[in-house]
Amino acid sequence: MGNPLGGGVGSAGRWALARAVWCRGPSGVGQPGVGSLGGGGNFMATQALITGNGDQPRTLVVVFLRGAADGLALVPPLDDEHYHRARPRLAISRQEAVRLDGRFGLHPRLQPLAAAWEEGALAIVQACGTEDQTRSHFEAQDLMEHGGVVAGGWLGRFLRARPAPASGALACVAVGKALPECLLGAPAVTVMQSLEEFAIGGKTPAFRTQLEHLYAMERGQLGVAARDTFDALVRIDAMRATTYVAANGASYGRDEFSTGLSQIARLIKAGVGLEAASIDLPGWDSHFAQQGLIDSLAGRLATGLAAFRHDLGARMATTTVVVMTEFGRTVEENSAFGTDHGRGSAMMVLGGGVLGGRIHGEWRGLDPAGLEPRGVLDGYGDLPVWNNYRDVLAPVLRRHGADAAVLAAVFPQFALRPFNL
Amino acid sequence: MAASAVGYFSGAEGPLSCTRRQFIVAGAGAVVAAGSGCGQVKEFPTAARRWLGKPTAPPLPAQLTPAVSFGLDEVSHVLSRLTFGARPGDYGRVAALGVPAFIEQQLAPGELADGLCERVIRHECDSLADPTSRWWRRRGEGSDPLAEIFPALRENGTRIGDVYEYKEKVLLEQLTRATLLRAVLSERQLFEVMVQFWSDHFNIDPSKAECKWLKVVDDRDVIRAHALGNFRDLLRASALSPAMLWYLDGRVNRVARPGEKPNENYARELLELHTLGVQGGYTQQDVMAVARCLTGWTVRDRKRFLKGRVEFQARQHDDGPKRVLGVDIPAGGGARDLERVLDLAVEHPSTAKHLAEKLCRRFIADAPPAAAVAVVAAAFTASRGDIPSTLRALFAAPEFLDPAVRGEKFKRPFHFVVSALRATNAETDASRQLVDYLVRLGHAPFRFTTPDGYPEEAVHWQNTLLWRWNFAAALADNRINGTRIDPERLSEKVGGDDALMATLLGRRPTVVEHLAYYESGAGLALLVASPAFQRC
Known part of the structure; x- marks a missing residue:
């Protein structure tokens, strides 16, 4: 069914329509794929830079925990006897965990997130994942980021399919070295490791001046595009000239993840029109001696997210952070003090008006009878995917402007049953 | 062309002597040059040259005659539209040859020797498949055991299933690199331009399911096999392309x-x-x-x-x-x-018109002149879909040569990057850093999601200026890993600054360009970043 994007529009003029949406703005200028700073001959883009998030007040931040994070370590079912039986050496004990509710706790290193939970700003869904059985990191990440067996990424489709598509030159930013799959097909993405990259690299002021002279001679769209680009450079220069100080005493870590989040916070606060950002926290493939590994990663995750939340303060009402991973890990620990590739894991949604302080979705406990068989091995099966990740993302996207038609385009070939979160 | 196009991959005759790595070079769309096939893999000279750091860009010709007119003349115009940009020396060569003869040459790519390009590609993309491999390791390699056990794996002399032995990311990377290298190095420039045209027309996003592997086969057996062949054959190949059937x-x-x-x-x-x-x-x-x-x-x-x-x-x-x-x-x-x-x-008459419109948009102007479209559509119909005949009519149309359309098309980012590499006679291995620029410019090959392919019109690409400027600066300063230019030698060889400007611009510089070239303190970067170089 449908085109490779999968859904939604069915008339013969779909591509023409998509194009029209794609190159919107008064001058009809858009930017496909990965992009550029610079306004693109697009007055709107400059407007977005100047007026900030006035028209698009919401920012969605997607944190991907690459390598399959162990949801049963991050959000342990503390009172489930099977949990402690399956993981005699690795289970998070009731004493060390941060108690969430009658069933679950938080990993001790996620303690910095406890405040968000108590204030109702953090929602969690256990046993999340894709419907696909694959236990390959690559395949599972792809499937999840694409939103099924479709071309392009779910976030990219969202940014393109919305009634008011992302338009600013800085509307969408991927923090890192490469474009994540979830952003494939987005109208404009800037891949950046730091704000320092927004410059004409390695050139003297004379170069820029002469370039401005040449482009000043240009009439028509190219001239407009050039002027917008120079304007944007000036704005970013100004932002760069000041040292960033996080607000509300927020204290970011010194690791890459925290640094990336602080860059995102800075862009949000500068009002450059940021609507979506993606950032990875890799390294969760804990086959071996997982305790140290997860302690460290969970610490970085919680420190970064808590600082981000404090830093943004009231702006967290319009900023949603989604934390996801490709699949979970085995219920049972292995002989190497680790866990292997499993199925269901946990997802978190922070801020943005989420119904927090609650564990959403289905949870049936770790009774072996209810688990997913793991082939020939005896013992515990895998934690099933009781909650499809799309049903967690759907209500978030709704709050960011997606209606039913957009959701159908973002997640084609899937009957959504969005959670009320 | 159609006949020799089929021959491209029957160059892989005797597949039993073909190793899998050689197949993958072919799979990366390698148009094996006439007379070279899997039998000729002893590449001591090329490998040794690279090993010793010898250049892999074509040598600069002894005589470099840059353009002398103030506007783009016919030679510069044809070079900038039929190719991914003129190399130093191309102007003089085509001026001597004559524009009609150059067009005919480009319409029959099978007759153009392309040894350097194919050697570089075989080397670059092959070593990528197995970073530990060097030429000396190939000597001991036997035939492909899988093919011996399962002769049926060979389909018409090629073995589609073999692509599954490769990591999909490696395949995409090699396909991307081979595409870039050919655009930069190949003598068969119009062929490469048409490969890009059809890759957009029959776009497949390799990120979907098994297209990760199968797009490589599509590139070889559909796009490259028929890019300058017959449209009916191209369409049929596409309809039965395993990648298209998935996509x-x-x-x-x-x-x-x-x-x-x-x-x-x-x-x-x-x-x-x-x-x-x-x-x-x-x-x-x-x-x-x-x-x-x-x-x-x-x-x-x-x-x-x-x-x-x-x-x-x-x-x-x-x-x-x-x-x-x-x-x-x-x-x-x-x-x-x-x-x-x-x-x-x-x-169906609409098909001739639709294709004529797209071709005229690519080669003439974003708003294709109706008269040219009619002539091209008629040529398509009369020749029963023969692509060279259709293009011949386009290049002969007065609208194509009209001075008013010259230098007025906005280069898409791929065209811009490749034309800069060609104009500066850059040596490149088309590796990660270069591709990263294309990713940032939104125009890396094989990354477009929907079946309509990357758009052609300027309006979609004008907000890529900052990264064009950054690319120009990085190229001129030799800050792109794997890509190297020699500005002094280039300038000396073409005969000074004025000649260098004329070589890049395809005409004499304007007074403002002339002044900015010197005042900027980085003349070469400025030229590549200049408005004129963004157009063709």
């Missing part, structure tokens, strides 16, 4: 049980994008009828023996009567229904 769901288009609904996805794009065009006058009934005609064509998936093989499942074919574009297709046609549908689509 647009043709593989699950079947009527296995009575009442089962066919999958219309490919049928719709076949009419809307590949042939008649969205305003081409077909109806929803036509889409459904075409889908029914194509039911049963499927491709084996990677979990099965003979994976990647395209086959017709008669039991899943809807063999009832259909009516397509006003023509009755009687019941019982079976696999022949496909041929009927392709004939009807190719012969």
